[in-house]
Amino acid sequence: MSIGAEVKALVDPTAVTETYRAGYVPEDAAFPYASFLDPVSDAIDLQGDAQTLARRRLLQVDLFQVEEDFDPALVDAVVAVIDGVKGTSGFRFRVVDVNALPEDDDLIHHALTVSVARLS
Amino acid sequence: MAAAHETILFDVHDFKVYPMISDTGASPVYGAAVDVYGIAEVGLDPNLITAELKGDGVVIAKKGKLDRLNSSATYGRLSGDVLDVIIGSVTTERTADHTRTEIEAGVSLPSFGAAFVIEDADNGIEDLVVVMFKCQITGGTLLGQTTDNFGQPSFEFEAIGLQASAFLNKMAYVDFHNVATGVPASLPI
Numbered sequence: 001m002s003i004g005a006e007v008k009a010l011v012d013p014t015a016v017t018e019t020y021r022a023g024y025v026p027e028d029a030a031f032p033y034a035s036f037l038d039p040v041s042d043a044i045d046l047q048g049d050a051q052t053l054a055r056r057r058l059l060q061v062d063l064f065q066v067e068e069d070f071d072p073a074l075v076d077a078v079v080a081v082i083d084g085v086k087g088t089s090g091f092r093f094r095v096v097d098v099n100a101l102p103e104d105d106d107l108i109h110h111a112l113t114v115s116v117a118r119l120s
Numbered sequence: 121m122a123a124a125h126e127t128i129l130f131d132v133h134d135f136k137v138y139p140m141i142s143d144t145g146a147s148p149v150y151g152a153a154v155d156v157y158g159i160a161e162v163g164l165d166p167n168l169i170t171a172e173l174k175g176d177g178v179v180i181a182k183k184g185k186l187d188r189l190n191s192s193a194t195y196g197r198l199s200g201d202v203l204d205v206i207i208g209s210v211t212t213e214r215t216a217d218h219t220r221t222e223i224e225a226g227v228s229l230p231s232f233g234a235a236f237v238i239e240d241a242d243n244g245i246e247d248l249v250v251v252m253f254k255c256q257i258t259g260g261t262l263l264g265q266t267t268d269n270f271g272q273p274s275f276e277f278e279a280i281g282l283q284a285s286a287f288l289n290k291m292a293y294v295d296f297h298n299v300a301t302g303v304p305a306s307l308p309i
Contacts, residue, residue, distance in 0.1 A: 050133040
């Protein structure tokens with residue numbers, strides 16, 4: 001299972017009704033809706049013996065809610081199901097940031113930046 | 121091609137320590153090499169003893185000696201086996217699921233050999249190998265950890281000259297190799 005798929009599996013049990021691995025909201029999306037961008041970056045985190053020993057990957061979880069049904073607790077709930085969970089890489093997911101992003105439609109969009117280390 | 125006397129240096133590729141068993145007789149005796157995994161930073165600094173004679177308002181004479189080499193290593197994985205070599209701890213597998221590194225107060229610091237290799241050098245030079253024969257730890261952070269970051273243990277040590285007769289006062293070798301050798305599998309070399 002990819003790291004992105006792991007994060008998706010964590011989010012699935014929340015009230016988010018549909019999840020896709022893509023960076024956009026499809027026309028027929030049901031809300032609340034989340035999409036996953038994996039990786040946003042995948043940088044060297046530890047070097048030694050002239051090799052890369054570990055990397056740190058950043059993923060983005062985009063959570064979309066309809067403005068009139070907006071539930072701020074859902075953002076916290078999605079953060080809670082990801083943050084601190086130990087992944088199959090042996091390292092814990094950290095939600096390092098949550099940003100509200102402007103949308104043209106009547107959508108509320110929160111982008112969660114998720115960080116996780118992994119051995120190379 | 122003549123053996124080189126100089127090279128540029130890039131990166132550091134391997135580091136090993138060797139427990140010193142004795143430094144008497146003709147040759148020093150060492151135990152098996154222990155890999156210091158994930159070496160990320162090494163250093164080699166001379167420690168000098170100097171004296172000067174002043175008179176008539178000027179320095180009349182200066183005398184200096186290189187009496188030891190100060191060195192350091194920063195690496196990537198906590199290792200009980202490395203600690204055993206550098207601080208004299210004892211690492212044992214107590215059960216199939218449990219290993220303990222036991223550190224006792226009052227134990228005399230052990231001596232050890234240390235060697236590292238730099239493989240990225242001038243064209244034609246495969247390895248630059250530095251060997252220090254008789255080292256003792258002087259400080260460091262054997263385990264340091266912060267939230268959500270990889271820890272990198274480090275230790276500082278100093279190397280002095282050997283006493284064994286065939287290696288008397290040998291303190292370190294800096295070897296420029298035109299063929300790949302890596303760090304020595306065993307000491308002395």
